[in-house]
Amino acid sequence: xxxxxxxxNAILQFIxxxxxxxxxxxxxxxxxxxxxxxxNFGQAGFMAAGxxxxxxxxxxxxxxxxxGVLIGIGYSVxxxxxxxxxxxxxRADYLAIVTIASAEIVRLIVRSVKFRDQFGGTDGLxxxxxxxxxxxxxxxxDSAGEYGFWFFQFSGRTLWNLIVGWSLVAIFGVVVWLLMxxxxxxVLKAIREDEDAVRSLGKNVFSYKMQALVLGGVIGSFAxxxxxxxxxxxxxxxFSRDLTFFVLTGLVLGGVxxxxxxxxxxxxxxxxxxxxDGFLRELVxxxxxxxxxxxxxxxxxxVVVFMVMGILLVLLMVYRPQGLFGNKKEMAFEGR
Amino acid sequence: MKDAxxxxxxxxxxxxxxxxxxxxxxxxxxxAKAALAGVSPEPGVAKPDPILVADGIRRAFGGIVAVDVxxxxxxxxxxxxxxxxxxxxxTTFFNLMTGFDKPNTGRWSFDGASMDGVATHRMxxxxxxxxxxxxxxxxxxxxxxNMKLGATxxxxxxxxxxxxxxxxxxxxxxxxxxxDELLTRFKLDHMRDEYAGALSGxxxxxxEMARALMTDPTLVMLDxxxxxxxxxxxxxxxxxxxxxxxxxxxxxxxxxxxxxxxDISDWVIVMAEGxxxxxxxxxxxxxxxxxxxxxxxxxxxxxxxxxxx
Numbered sequence: 001x002x003x004x005x006x007x008x009n010a011i012l013q014f015i016x017x018x019x020x021x022x023x024x025x026x027x028x029x030x031x032x033x034x035x036x037x038x039x040n041f042g043q044a045g046f047m048a049a050g051x052x053x054x055x056x057x058x059x060x061x062x063x064x065x066x067x068g069v070l071i072g073i074g075y076s077v078x079x080x081x082x083x084x085x086x087x088x089x090x091r092a093d094y095l096a097i098v099t100i101a102s103a104e105i106v107r108l109i110v111r112s113v114k115f116r117d118q119f120g121g122t123d124g125l126x127x128x129x130x131x132x133x134x135x136x137x138x139x140x141x142d143s144a145g146e147y148g149f150w151f152f153q154f155s156g157r158t159l160w161n162l163i164v165g166w167s168l169v170a171i172f173g174v175v176v177w178l179l180m181x182x183x184x185x186x187v188l189k190a191i192r193e194d195e196d197a198v199r200s201l202g203k204n205v206f207s208y209k210m211q212a213l214v215l216g217g218v219i220g221s222f223a224x225x226x227x228x229x230x231x232x233x234x235x236x237x238x239f240s241r242d243l244t245f246f247v248l249t250g251l252v253l254g255g256v257x258x259x260x261x262x263x264x265x266x267x268x269x270x271x272x273x274x275x276x277d278g279f280l281r282e283l284v285x286x287x288x289x290x291x292x293x294x295x296x297x298x299x300x301x302x303v304v305v306f307m308v309m310g311i312l313l314v315l316l317m318v319y320r321p322q323g324l325f326g327n328k329k330e331m332a333f334e335g336r
Numbered sequence: 337m338k339d340a341x342x343x344x345x346x347x348x349x350x351x352x353x354x355x356x357x358x359x360x361x362x363x364x365x366x367x368a369k370a371a372l373a374g375v376s377p378e379p380g381v382a383k384p385d386p387i388l389v390a391d392g393i394r395r396a397f398g399g400i401v402a403v404d405v406x407x408x409x410x411x412x413x414x415x416x417x418x419x420x421x422x423x424x425x426x427t428t429f430f431n432l433m434t435g436f437d438k439p440n441t442g443r444w445s446f447d448g449a450s451m452d453g454v455a456t457h458r459m460x461x462x463x464x465x466x467x468x469x470x471x472x473x474x475x476x477x478x479x480x481x482n483m484k485l486g487a488t489x490x491x492x493x494x495x496x497x498x499x500x501x502x503x504x505x506x507x508x509x510x511x512x513x514x515x516d517e518l519l520t521r522f523k524l525d526h527m528r529d530e531y532a533g534a535l536s537g538x539x540x541x542x543x544e545m546a547r548a549l550m551t552d553p554t555l556v557m558l559d560x561x562x563x564x565x566x567x568x569x570x571x572x573x574x575x576x577x578x579x580x581x582x583x584x585x586x587x588x589x590x591x592x593x594x595x596x597x598x599d600i601s602d603w604v605i606v607m608a609e610g611x612x613x614x615x616x617x618x619x620x621x622x623x624x625x626x627x628x629x630x631x632x633x634x635x636x637x638x639x640x641x642x643x644x645x
Contacts, residue, residue: 175499182498183490183508190474190485197472197544200434202460202488202551211495329531330476 006278008151013274014267017158020165021226022266025243026251027172027259028219033248034256035180036212037192039096042083043220043247045103048239049075050221051228052110052119058128060118065131069225076221079106080214088209103244111236122236129232136160161230168226169263172219177259179215188212189257249313255326264325272312276305364582368414368602375603377616377624380407387412387555387586388433393442395425395432402428403439404610410555415577415587417597417618420607421631426590427469429607430559434466435459447554461488463554469563469590473540473547475533479524482532482543483515484508486550515550522546522576538569545576556580558589562596574600598622606630 013019025043032038053072057065083102087095110119119125137143141156148154154162179185187208190198195205228234247266254265280301288295296304316323322331361369371384386409395403403425410416418426431437433444435456443452446464459465474482490511491497492504519525522542527535532543541561548556561577562570570593578600580587591597597604597618604621606614608630614621621627 178501179495179498182495182501183484183492183504184495184498186477186481186485187493189477190482193474193476194472196436196468197474198485199436199456200460200466200468200472201486201547202457202465203493204455204457215495 002282006275006282009278010271010275012152014271015162015166016270017161017165017230019267019270020162020169021223021230022247022250022270023169023263024165024172024226025220025223025247026254026262026266027169027176028216028223029247029251030216030256030259030262031176031179031188031212031219032216034251034258034262035185035192036188036209036216037092038088038209038213038216039092040099040213040216041096041241041244041248042099042101042103042106043216044239044241044243045079045099045106046076046217046220047224047227047243048103048106048110048236049079049217050224051234051239052125052224053221054225054228055120055125055128055234056118058131059120059125065128068128072221072225073218076217077214080217081210084210084213088206088213100241100244103239104241107236107239110239119236120234124233124235125228126233129229132229133157133160133232136163161226165226165230168222172222173259173263176219176262180259184208249309252323253313253316255323257330258323258325258327261323261325265323268324272309273305276308277301280304362578362582364413364584365578365602368411368581372411372414372603372617375411377614377620379612379615381409381615382407383409383411385412386410388444388446388588390433390444391442393429393432393439393444395428395437395439401610403432405429405442405607405612408444408605408612410586410588411603412586413581413584414602415581415589415600416603416605417601418588418590418605418607419592419594419597419621420613423609424607424630425610426607427559430466430557430590434464434557460551460553463552464557465548465551465553465555466557467541467544467548467559467561469559471537471540471544473532473535473543475531477532478529479519479532479535479543480512480515480528482547483519483550484511486547487511487514488551511550518546518549521579523572538565538573541565541569541573542576545573549580553585555586555588558587558591560590560592562591562593570596 025047028046029040029043032040050072053075054065054068056071057063057068079102083095083098087098109115111122113121115121133143136156139160141147141160143155143157143160145156146153147156147159180188187198187203191205191208199205224239227238246269250266250269251262252265253269254263255261280296281298284296284298284301322328375381375383388408388410390405390408393403393405393408394401418429420426428437432439435451435454443450445451446462449462451459454462474485477485490504491507497503516525516528519528522545524539524542524546527539532540535543545558545561558577561573565573574596577587577589601618604616604618605612606621606624606627613630614624614626616624
């Protein structure tokens with residue numbers, strides 16, 4: 001069994017591209033869910049907004065890729081307002097229902113035959129990311145070349161994606177950290193605790209909730225942009241419910257209402273995922289047999305990985321409900 | 337509160353240490369009593385200098401009329417108690433005045449300005465602040481953060497300013513100094529950096545009152561400040577409420593604790609079944625037959641045996 005190889009892969013996934021765009025999405029979700037207490041189950045919708053924003057530029061509109069950043073932000077602001085206006089005055093559960101439905105509506109619209117000319121249908125969009133990759137090449141990263149040391153070896157293209165991606169993580173991490181240290185963040189955290197108390201102290205609760213929803217959504221749209229640029233294509237089915245809940249899992253794993261938690265959580269999520277996946281695949285190569293019964297088949301691996309991750313998450317919630325970086329003292333005061 | 341800050345240095349406002357000392361009426365207390373001395377004790381009577389005036393306020397939940405108040409005035413600079421049996425509509429009336437609920441009909445004004453359709457979150461900046469019957473301390477925020485939240489007009493509460501600490505640090509320091517001063521006055525300074533969830537029930541009441549004062553109110557509305565507070569702390573809460581008037585604020589409070597009502601209020605308004613049934617000084621009220629009827633029923637003291645009716 002090649003334990004070394006499995007570990008190396010897990011470490012590469014820990015800092016890999018998946019972890020990186022998940023971390024951006026989780027930073028955004030943390031603003032909504034962790035700080036403002038808004039149950040947004042539609043982060044995939046915001047990511048799709050960003051991804052299609054950049055995807056449409058070159059392949060549909062024929063304009064420069066960089067407009068896509070503005071278009072993506074525009075889409076996600078629109079989506080945030082659309083979700084927020086009817087629901088933010090209501091109880092928190094309604095937002096959860098509306099967001100999960102909105103994200104599905106977004107996905108079904110972009111993959112529909114009707115809007116094939118705008119969003120590319122089930123084929124999605126491609127041929128738009130060259131401008132982005134070209135910047136990396138201009139900076140001296142040969143897209144076919146190998147860069148790195150020890151087992152940290154990346155192609156120039158992957159390295160460029162990682163550099164841009166982790167830079168975005170750092171920027172948004174600092175932005176959210178600054179905001180949450182400010183009086184603005186204090187109002188959000190207070191709204192999470194008790195809206196009426198905040199309202200009686202003269203704050204416009206609806207406006208703050210809307211700001212949090214839109215800001216978190218815009219950050220989420222950058223995760224989608226990164227995904228689109230890194231893969232050089234946009235696939236509608238990348239933005240299914242799974243994506244939202246994996247991001248949420250990563251956030252809870254790291255610890256809500258903590259910037260470090262929202263970044264390291266998704267990294268750990270992908271590290272563990274890769275570790276389990278690699279380990280189980282090794283097991284399949286040397287199958288355990290009980291009589292004629294083969295304990296694990298190669299087709300089972302994908303499912304069993306998620307079963308084990310589910311069990312791990314349950315154990316984490318039982319023994320460390322605040323997540324890896326959460327504040328245990330804060331968790332102790334449940335009663336309002 | 338601004339003019340009162342200076343005197344709080346010279347005159348100890350809250351001295352709950354010696355509850356049995358004979359009380360010397362403060363200037364503000366004398367002024368409030370003098371202003372209300374000539375007011376006749378009848379429901380809906382006009383006051384010489386009202387800060388809150390409500391007219392024809394009616395709120396029905398389905399077929400049940402919870403509040404139906406013809407006229408209601410609160411004298412500026414006084415401590416006014418709003419009492420009445422359970423279900424009299426006191427808390428609903430509170431919610432209506434503070435914008436947490438909308439009346440079906442009626443209009444009301446605060447400090448001369450009409451309050452119809454004013455959003456709840458604008459009440460605080462106009463000088464009206466309330467507390468809640470069930471304390472709403474924000475348990476997962478430290479006590480000092482709870483306090484700082486109360487300050488109005490904070491630059492850093494706009495997100496684009498929040499990003500740049502340089503823009504709000506100075507104001508934040510001023511707010512923090514004011515918060516610390518209030519915490520000291522309310523004897524919560526030793527809990528400053530604890531989570532509000534670590535406070536006792538009585539301390540949470542104090543924190544909520546102190547936090548409300550951070551908004552610089554002219555009218556403080558307290559919904560059952562004594563509920564769930566032990567007798568020792570009640571004395572000190574009494575002092576604090578009196579202290580608010582002596583800082584130039586007007587206090588309107590809902591309370592069931594008759595000792596407190598009698599002890600600290602300058603004027604008492606009695607509600608029953610949604611209506612104002614009596615008004616007057618505490619002494620007027622305790623001898624008012626309508627009030628006794630409202631609390632104990634009109635047939636109290638009469639025999640229930642049929643053959644003796």
